[in-house]
Amino acid sequence: MRIVPIISAIAAISAGIIVLLGYFVSIEPLPDLRILLTDWAILIAGMAVLVGIFNLVAVQMEKIRTRQKGAAYGVLLVLSLIITFGFGLLLGPDHPFMRVAVDAVIVPVEAALMAILAVTLIYASIRLFRRRMDVMSVLFLIAAVIFMLAMMPTPFGPIPGDRFILFIEGAVARGGARGLLIGIALGTLLTGLRVLFGVDRPYGDN
């Protein structure tokens, strides 16, 4: 019998139950235990980031070693990582050089991706009819265009009936969004219960 899955399941379920009870029951030592276990989880998550970065490097190194497609990008990624990590350790995150690395490289790259995203969304809307030509798709697109026109500033000022459109947005669209969020909250609750009961065990080689 393999012992690791059993121990990891006991640890996960008992920690989950203690944290959950710590939220609702203020009998000592449950609230303190909740804070302690949450702190441990944050520490482990911090270590997981290092493991994750190691995984990222290992995957890229394998790509480079086996000369797969895009290996050149892998070289660039690993080199950039080593250089920024090395300088970050030596100079500290507040050093002007490190600020330049963030302000001159990372921020513009993310901004460029944001710009591509805007174009991608327009393109996806245009292709929606090619993919699915039904009543709901037509309604979806009309609603999106009308709400955008009512919300954004136009060169001619507010469009006619903008207050009514915004009222509909507040009453109907937000109501629908809340309905979706209630469904998601219920799904999350039940998923959490399945993990607490040990039905879903995505850990410890179960």
Added chain:
Amino acid sequence: MIALGLLGFAAVLLLALTFWRRRSPAILRPIDAYERLNRAVGLAVESGTRLHISLGRGNLLTARGGSALVGLAMLRRLAERTSASDRPPVVTSGDASLAILSQDTLHSGYRAAGAEEQYRFSTGRLTGLTPFSYAAGTMPIEHDENVSANVVIGDLGAESALIAEASDRENSSLIAASDDLAAQAIFYAAAQEPLIGEELFAAGAYVGAGAAHEASLQVQDIFRWLIIIAILAGSLLKFLGMI
């Protein structure tokens, strides 16, 4: 105390319905996206192409972790079903803890299918730690690794449009669901078969993850009706000036 009581009620219902569902499996209404997923899995195994599963960037220490856990439950079943394939599925995540759990889930899925030697650590990947770096790291996989179907399920935001676009460019199937409303709107426009709202949480039941997943759907339905009744009763009492 009311919250704890409701939680206890949900737990009791889940246990009772799970035992009931073990005896008589549920008949689920057809959802096009999950039917497409089941076809895509079979097709990927037969044609020797890869399945790409993107679990999003749901932090397990927050409420957003729920959708990530659903993705992991589905991944376990998909790993078992694709264990006979020459090309194992690639799993990408935007959260380090999730990436580690995805490796663990893949490993246990292969072991359960008796194909442990198929497991490669490099099939469970962390592709980025910010939303856009995660999308940027995920997009090339769809181009470089002979992917025939993309399953994007988890906590994603607006960056999901870039992943959906990459999938469309490669003419691969896209089955997508997120707990984020912006991402749901994007998937409605960009995916062939989008999953809306709580349909995301039905993934386990539709890929055959067991009676507990079917029972979860029933408990969700019961609670949904209770919430509807509570909202209507509250509105009526307010209208009558009693509260």
